Amino acid sequence: MVKDECKTLLNALNKVSACYRHLVTCAGGTSDSQNLREELKKTRRKAQVLAVANKNKLTTILKDKSISKDDRAEFERLWVLFSTCMEVLEIDMRRALELGQEFPLSAPTKRLIQTGVVGGTSAVAARAMNIQNMKYEEGNNIDTADLNDLEQEINEVGEMIYEMDMKVNVLQWTVEAKQGPGSELKSAVTAGASSLAVVCANGGRNEKLCDTNKVFAGTMFSAVLIIAIVLTVFIVKFA
Incomplete structure (x- = not known):
């Protein structure tokens, strides 16, 4: 049961992180908007909540000396996947910060990237976060406040990754994959x-x-x- 719970949590984090990466690629492009910035904020915060849940669950289990060798190997594999997901999330958050600073919504005359992508992105975020109707107030500009929050959250994610390395001593190169590369x-x-x-x-x-x-x-x-x-x-x- 515990193993299934960890896999479910990790799967949810992967889905939300993938959704966040998709949304980040739209920032600064022709489909950028107030709604997109709000979705970015909600999605990354959902990812952080799931990250904390994953960290607490896996840390508690891996600190338990009584688990079997096979179970420990499986949980260490999940820990490596979780660590990799966190590193990718941090990279995407930094990219979102750079794009947000380069293409502020408060400066509509700034040239946007012609990505060829048009339309809303609410459906993608809704599928990943189980939210049916994501609607926001058009008049509430989030440029400055959200970028400050994002910068702070990047530091928090960085601290979480550092804390993970300190609390759980799992060497990634010692964890065996279930399948070989290109299997x-x-x-x-x-x-x-x-x-x-x-x-x-x-x-x-x-x-x-x-x-x-x-x-x-x-x-x-x-x-x-x-x-x-x-x-x-x-x-x-x-x-």
Whole structure:
């Protein structure tokens, strides 16, 4: 149960952090607006709440000396994923601060980045945060106050990351991944090769199909090769 709770919390943090990254890419662009800045603020604060919940849960568990070796390995893996998510969140918050300072809403004459993105972003934030109707007061400019809050929150996230490193001694390079790098791609290729092998091994009609495909592929390759040789001869002759 505890392991499932930690995975659920981490999954929620990942979703909200991904939503925040999406919203940050719109700051300073043609789709930037008062609503976007409010959504950025609400989304990053939701991410920070989830981050604190993840930190408290995982810290308590990893400090427990009575958990089994296998469980500790799994929780350490979750801790590494959580730490990485926090680092990405901090980077995105710093990017949001830079874009907010460079493109303040109070200066409408400032040239915006032509990103090609238009329209609202409320739907994305609502899906990640389970909020159906995100509406804000148009007359309430949040430039200065929000940027000051954001700067303070960046420092708080940085302090949280430092505190995490001090409280829990988990060396990232010692944590083993459940899957090797590129395992998803390898499994897809293997599955495709296995399917082809099954088709060719079925005999009868399937075997004839495989032979026909081989002949067709060989013919196409020969045709392309001949055309390439002919073109090369013409180029050399008339050059």
